[in-house]
Amino acid sequence: xxxxxxxxxxEADFTQEVIDFGSKFFPEVENFRACIQCGTCTGSCPSGRExxxxxxxxxxxxxxxxxxxxxxxxxxxxxxxxxxCQERCPRLIPITDIVRSVRNIAVYNGIMLPRxxxxxxxxxxxxxxxxxxxxxxxxxxxxxxxxxxxxxxxFPDALGEVKKLLEDTGFIRxxxxxxxxxxx
Amino acid sequence: MSRYAYFLGCLTPNRYPGIETATIDLLRLFDIEVDYxxxxxxxxxxxxxxxxxxxxxxxxAARNITIAEDMGADITxxxxxxxxxxxxxxxxxxxxxxxxxxxNRRLAKVGxxxxxxxxxxxxxxxxxxxxxxxxxxxxxxxxxxxxxxxxHYGCHxxxxxxxxxxxxxxxxxxxxxxxxAIGAEPVEYRxxxxxxxxxxxxxxxxxxxxLDMTRRxxxxxxxxxxxxxxxxxxxxxxxxxxxxAEINNRLGAEKYKLPVVFITQLIGLALGMSPxxxxxxxxxxxxxxxxxKVFA
Numbered sequence: 001x002x003x004x005x006x007x008x009x010x011e012a013d014f015t016q017e018v019i020d021f022g023s024k025f026f027p028e029v030e031n032f033r034a035c036i037q038c039g040t041c042t043g044s045c046p047s048g049r050e051x052x053x054x055x056x057x058x059x060x061x062x063x064x065x066x067x068x069x070x071x072x073x074x075x076x077x078x079x080x081x082x083x084x085c086q087e088r089c090p091r092l093i094p095i096t097d098i099v100r101s102v103r104n105i106a107v108y109n110g111i112m113l114p115r116x117x118x119x120x121x122x123x124x125x126x127x128x129x130x131x132x133x134x135x136x137x138x139x140x141x142x143x144x145x146x147x148x149x150x151x152x153x154x155f156p157d158a159l160g161e162v163k164k165l166l167e168d169t170g171f172i173r174x175x176x177x178x179x180x181x182x183x184x
Numbered sequence: 185m186s187r188y189a190y191f192l193g194c195l196t197p198n199r200y201p202g203i204e205t206a207t208i209d210l211l212r213l214f215d216i217e218v219d220y221x222x223x224x225x226x227x228x229x230x231x232x233x234x235x236x237x238x239x240x241x242x243x244x245a246a247r248n249i250t251i252a253e254d255m256g257a258d259i260t261x262x263x264x265x266x267x268x269x270x271x272x273x274x275x276x277x278x279x280x281x282x283x284x285x286x287x288n289r290r291l292a293k294v295g296x297x298x299x300x301x302x303x304x305x306x307x308x309x310x311x312x313x314x315x316x317x318x319x320x321x322x323x324x325x326x327x328x329x330x331x332x333x334x335x336h337y338g339c340h341x342x343x344x345x346x347x348x349x350x351x352x353x354x355x356x357x358x359x360x361x362x363x364x365a366i367g368a369e370p371v372e373y374r375x376x377x378x379x380x381x382x383x384x385x386x387x388x389x390x391x392x393x394x395l396d397m398t399r400r401x402x403x404x405x406x407x408x409x410x411x412x413x414x415x416x417x418x419x420x421x422x423x424x425x426x427x428x429a430e431i432n433n434r435l436g437a438e439k440y441k442l443p444v445v446f447i448t449q450l451i452g453l454a455l456g457m458s459p460x461x462x463x464x465x466x467x468x469x470x471x472x473x474x475x476x477k478v479f480a
Contacts, residue, residue, distance in 0.1 A: 024283065025238050025276060046379050047386070050396045078393060081231035081384035083343035084377075087353055096344070103235040112236070113389040119232060127225035129232060129388075130194040139466050140201045149197030150220045158223030161294040165247060168290050171240040 014067035022101035026094050029101065034091040035059045041085035041095050053078040055085050055095060062098060071106035077113055107174065110181030117179040124172055127152035127162045186314065188260040188305065189252035190218040191270065194226050195418040196262050200446070202463015203262050203418055207307060207448040209457055213323065214315050218260065221251045227269035230340065231384035234269070245273035246287045246298040258303045260310060262446070264417035265383070268340035271304040275347050306341060307448065308416045309350075312358045317365035325456040327367030331477055333450070334410035334442075335359040335370055336401070336424070338417035339379050353377070359414065359447065366454035373408035375401060380415075382423035395434070398427040402440055412443040412474045414450050421446055428469045443471040453478055 022029035035056075042048050042056040053075040061070040070076070076099070085095040106112070112120075123129050128151065137147045152159040166172050188211075196203050208218055226233070227245060234241045249270060252259045261267055277284050278300050288297050311320070342353035350356070354377065360370040381387070381397030402424065405413055415421045421444055428440035445453075449462045464471045 025242070046375075046381075046397055047393065050393060050400075077235075077385065077389050079384050080339070080379045080381060080386045080394075080397070081235075082339040082379035083353075084339075084379075087343055087345060094344070100231070100235050100238065104238055107236045113385075115389045116232070116236065116385055119385075119388045120236060123226055123228060123233065128194045128198060129226045129229050130198050132198040136198055136201060139463060140197075143201055143205050143461065143463055145201055145204065149192055149201075150222045151192055151197060152223055152225045153198075155223040158225070161223075161247065161296075162225045162244065164294055165243050165290060166240065168293055169237070169240040169243055171237055174237055174240075 009066055009068065011065045011067045014065040014070070015062060017105060018062050018098065018101055021105060022098060026097040026101070028092065028094050029098060031091060031093040032059050032062055032098060035063060035093055036091065038090065040088050040090060044084040044088050046082060046084070047078040047080060051075060051078050055079065055099065058099065058102065059093065059095065062102065070102055071109055071111055076103060076106065107178055110178050112178040112182055114182055117175060117182060120175040124163070124166055124175065127159045185215045185217065187217045187219065187257050188310070189221045189255045189257040189302070191221050191224055191227070191248065191252070191259050191261040191266055193261060193263045193266040193418070195422050199422060200418055200463065202466060203421070203446045203449065206446060206452045206457065206462040207262055209461065210448045210452050210455065211310065213455060214319065216310065216314070219255060219257065221248070221255065221259070224248050224251055227266040229265050230268040230272065231265070232388060235385050241269070242273050242276065242283070243287055243290050245269050246277060247291060247294070247296055249274055249302065250291065250296045250298055252302045253299050258305050260305050260307055262307050262418050262448070264338040264340035265419045267304065267306045272347055274300070274304050306416065308341060308358060311362060311447065311451070317361045320362065320451060321365040324366055324454045326454050326478065328450070328454050328478055329367050331368040331474070332371045332409055332411045333363045333368045334373055334405035334408060334413045335363060335376070336380065336413055336415045336420055337377070338415055338420040339383060341416055359416065362447065362451065363414070366451055368450070371408045371410050373410065374404040380420040380423045381427070382419055387423060391430070394423065395427055395431050398423055399431050399440070402428060402442055405442060410442065411477055412445050412450070412471070414445050414447055416447045418446065425468050441469055443467070443474040444469055445471065445474065
């Protein structure tokens with residue numbers, strides 16, 4: 001019974017999806033096929049120390065094509081991308097890069113933390129994930145700096161470029177959709 | 185004299201402008217000029233936007249790099265997140281023609297082109313490799329004798345090590361050597377190479393988990409008798425500085441008050457730069473105990 005239930009969840013496409021998507025940025029992504037589940041990654045993981053996040057399990061899910069288990073696991077977002085697992089992997093698997101790739105696939109499926117939708121909204125609106133505030137404007141003045149830093153904050157045309165690119169890549173629509181999905 | 189294009193990012197100009205002044209002033213003491221990269225945006229953050237959509241992440245990163253290319257200067261920065269994004273995106277683009285074509289197709293729509301003509305150099309590399317501990321030692325006017333320093337490198341300065349090329353990430357020594365050069369004493373502490381807790385979108389998405397990790401680190405630093413923690417990353421800096429106040433709020437007690445100082449600020453102190461000009465009085469966690477010890 002148990003094994004047949006598991007077999008029903010297999011989606012071989014997911015394994016290929018991670019390879020196809022991930023290798024555009026990370027050439028060695030397919031190394032995950034060589035994972036022997038030794039657990040060096042999980043044993044090195046600072047988030048795993050505090051929570052139930054088990055990065056070894058994610059690699060197994062990718063190998064087996066357990067897409068829903070991988071992308072709907074809230075703990076997927078516990079990884080701080082510290083790269084300790086990736087550094088120590090005896091099979092040279094770019095584990096942290098795989099975490100980021102699977103997170104991308106989750107977002108393309110409308111799965112995103114509400115707080116992350118908000119932060120993405122800040123980038124879209126201001127071009128900064130952490131925009132300036134009145135308190136810091138005051139500190140800047142006190143230190144003899146321009147009150148508004150010479151970033152997109154001071155150059156509306158530059159902000160326009162960023163917004164145009166975010167529109168062009170589909171990021172704005174992606175976040176709107178994930179935001180709608182999350183509020184369901 | 186060398187010249188760099190200073191990529192500000194978000195947190196340095198928008199929360200810790202004292203790191204901006206300290207860095208510019210310190211480099212000037214060594215005849216290194218930095219010019220602002222005008223009109224830059226968020227890098228964008230590697231573990232946040234890199235976790236949402238790598239296709240967007242690399243396009244915005246490439247746009248930022250083109251601004252330095254126009255200036256004809258290598259980039260420097262004061263944030264490991266910005267370093268992770270710009271250094272890694274630059275590395276990917278320099279090694280992948282298909283990716284460059286894809287990115288440039290989009291950049292063309294705003295009249296830009298990534299050419300791959302500059303490098304991304306962390307402020308730590310300028311301090312350690314270009315200036316070096318010896319030259320810094322020669323300039324010390326206020327040795328930080330008796331000051332115990334907990335060094336926190338931050339993950340993305342060192343890792344992934346095959347791309348960063350900053351040596352062994354399990355046993356880095358650059359910061360310790362710089363700290364010794366200004367007369368202070370680096371202390372060993374448990375979990376020294378562990379993450380501050382903020383990266384990967386964890387601070388934004390799951391603040392309590394981020395603070396659990398921060399608390400573990402600060403506990404270890406305090407147990408080792410540190411007078412301050414020093415970082416080369418404004419994001420780790422922010423997480424330790426504001427994070428301690430957030431932990432105290434949750435505890436309902438003022439247990440955590442370890443001063444947090446950026447590497448250019450600490451070296452600046454030893455070289456006679458003014459704490460006020462470096463904005464140290466505007467940290468959330470007060471640095472008075474450290475300053476009292478330095479100027480005792």
